Amino acid sequence: MTNYKAAGRIVGNPLCGLCQRMCVEVRQVYDACIRRDNNINTSLVFTGYTAGTPAVIDRIDSGQPVTLTDVSVVAGANCSEVGATVNVPLTMTYRNAAGEIGTAVSVLRYRKSVSLRVPRGTALPFTIEAVAVVASDIATYTASGSVNFTYCIMDIIKVIIVADILVPTYGYAVYPDCTECGRACPGITAASLYPTTT
Numbered sequence: 001m002t003n004y005k006a007a008g009r010i011v012g013n014p015l016c017g018l019c020q021r022m023c024v025e026v027r028q029v030y031d032a033c034i035r036r037d038n039n040i041n042t043s044l045v046f047t048g049y050t051a052g053t054p055a056v057i058d059r060i061d062s063g064q065p066v067t068l069t070d071v072s073v074v075a076g077a078n079c080s081e082v083g084a085t086v087n088v089p090l091t092m093t094y095r096n097a098a099g100e101i102g103t104a105v106s107v108l109r110y111r112k113s114v115s116l117r118v119p120r121g122t123a124l125p126f127t128i129e130a131v132a133v134v135a136s137d138i139a140t141y142t143a144s145g146s147v148n149f150t151y152c153i154m155d156i157i158k159v160i161i162v163a164d165i166l167v168p169t170y171g172y173a174v175y176p177d178c179t180e181c182g183r184a185c186p187g188i189t190a191a192s193l194y195p196t197t198t
Contacts (some may be wrong), residue, residue, distance in 0.1 A: 003174060004016060004017030004170050005171055005172070005173055005174040006174060007173060007175075017170045018168050018169070018170060019169070019171050020169055020171060021167070021168060022166070022167055022168075022169045023164050023165070023166055024164070024165055024167055025163070026162070026163055026165055027160050027161075028160065028161050028162070028165070029158050029159070029160060030117065030118070030119060030158075030159040031116045031117040031158075031159045032156055032157060032158040033114050033115075033116060033156070033157055034154065034155070034156045035154070035155050035156075036154045037152070037153050038151075039150055039152070040150065040151055040152075041149075041150050042148075042149065043149075044090070044107075044108065044146060045106065047104060048103075048104050048105050049102055049103075050103050050104070051094070051095075051096045051100045051101065051102025051103075052097075052100075052102065053096060053097075053141070054092075054094035054096060054102070054104075054141040055094075055095055055096050055097045055141075056094060056095045057093075057139040057140065057141060057149070058093045058094060058095065058137070059092070059093045059135070059136065059137050060091070060092045060093075060134070060135070060137075060139055060147075061091055061093075061134065062089065062090055062091075062132055062133050062134035063088075063089040063090065063091055064089070066086065066087065066089075066131060067086075067087045068084040068085065068087070068128055068129065068130050069084065069085045069087060070083075070084060070085045071083070071084040071128050072084070073118060073128070075118075075120075076115070078117075079116060079117050079118075080115070080116060080117070080118045081114075081115060082113070082114050082115070082116045082118070082157065082159070083111070083112065083113040083114075084111075084112055084130070084157075085109055085110070085111055086111075086112050086130050086132060087107050087108075087109050088132045088134055088155075089105065089106075089107055090105065090106045090107065090108055091103055091104075091105055092104045092105070092139070092147065094141070106147075108134060108151075114157050116157065116159050117159065118159050119161055122161075124161060124162065124163075126159055126160060126161045127159075127161075128157065128158070128160075129157075129158045130155060130156065130158070131155065132153065132154070132156075133153070133155075134151050134152070135151060135152050136149045136150060136151035
């Protein structure tokens with residue numbers, strides 16, 4: 001029988017099992033925009049080298065959390081101009097002359113200015129947040145100690161409000177029993193302890 005109180009795809013009639021309206025506190029994305037760009041050239045100083053001087057740089061990847069500083073919101077007629085400095089932590093993976101793998105870190109900072117809708121006429125506060133993914137496999141270590149690299153980026157700027165919303169639910173979740181992946185013994189665990197026939 002289908003477990004209507006387990007998370008996952010709905011099978012059959014979606015109305016079957018609905019039992020209540022639940023008030024849920026959520027982080028609502030009030031408005032957002034996305035940017036994708038590639039072949040951006042920059043130079044940064046990395047620190048915390050774990051294996052000496054890089055000979056070959058394998059990759060530069062972004063980490064979390066992405067933070068915003070110097071945030072400004074200028075209200076307009078239909079939308080607002082949202083400006084901020086985006087700070088993306090980076091980790092560089094490299095190999096030294098002996099072939100040992102090491103890492104070093106830096107922060108990519110850039111100014112962003114976008115048009116977004118922000119809540120008006122409400123006492124509840126809103127926040128501006130960002131998500132960013134940066135990747136590069138074209139990088140060189142310079143004699144001055146900086147790293148020149150070409151990267152691709154995807155970033156999302158969001159206006160977030162905390163809201164209470166009403167949603168239809170099937171009640172509290174009922175989870176199935178856990179099973180070990182690939183190491184279970186179905187012959188034992190599924191067998192009845194005593195004979196089922198007399």
